[in-house]
Ligand SMILES: Nc1ncnc2c1ncn2[C@@H]1O[C@H](COP(=O)(O)OP(=O)(O)OP(=O)(O)O)[C@@H](O)[C@H]1O
């Protein structure tokens with residue numbers, strides 16, 4: 001198997017709002033209580049992705065876990081060419097995301113939790129629009145749309161009604177279907193099952209598995225569901241405050257921490273043990 005994605009020493013910084021920005025936006029400055037967002041004469045920054053390196057093999061399902069704000073979505077947006085790295089390189093099937101963004105865009109698709117649609121249009125119309133953007137045409141697109149959406153558990157009525165009449169979970173399924181339609185070689189799934197009920201979750205997970213097994217699609221997945229990560233992913237990277245703190249198969253990760261109460265550690269134990277440490281230390285310093 002060859003490398004599908006190579007992420008090398010990637011760094012992405014964001015500027016935090018300064019006192020000047022707050023003054024422009026609000027008549028008062030919110031109480032930032034000793035947090036790092038205070039000015040101190042220079043623009044404070046967040047290191048959203050901090051010198052991250054890893055490779056993904058073709059056909060691999062690679063999970064990225066981490067606390068809120070850990071840098072997972074930023075990493076996905078960098079790989080999908082939506083953001084430019086401040087340092088480091090990323091290649092997708094040997095194409096550089098900065099120098100060859102168009103070539104990368106043809107090979108990938110992304111599902112994010114905040115997927116946007118034309119809300120007055122139906123899933124069918126939204127997906128046909130998406131297909132057009134990818135240069136897909138022909139009479140079989142409609143039947144393909146119905147096939148994918150039905151596979152994900154949406155009925156005919158929902159497929160033809162306006163998106164705004166659908167629940168968030170149903171809309172999430174349409175987002176997954178839209179990403180599958182273009183048959184990407186690399187699929188970037190940012191919390192694809194967040195907000196889905198247990199049955200819907202399983203339907204999406206089954207489709208993810210099938211994509212890899214039957215079509216060899218390479219998949220990068222973020223999730224806050226530890227069971228999902230454990231059952232779907234070949235390897236998992238745990239990200240905290242922009243850095244990868246551990247990376248291995250789910251089984252090997254579970255051997256990395258001491259057993260709590262004499263039981264074999266779960267992925268959740270590993271997550272809790274390896275993340276949030278420096279935040280706790282920072283808070284303790286502030287209290288002291
Ligand atoms: N556009 C932006 N402008 C400024 N800061 C940002 C921006 N996007 C992300 N950040 C910051 O970068 C850090 C990483 O955010 P990111 O969304 O990548 O985290 P995440 O791991 O996806 O979190 P979650 O689990 O909540 O989705 C956070 O501190 C966040 O506030």
Ligand SMILES: [Mg+2]
Nearest residue numbers: 072073074190
């Ligand atoms: Mg995120």
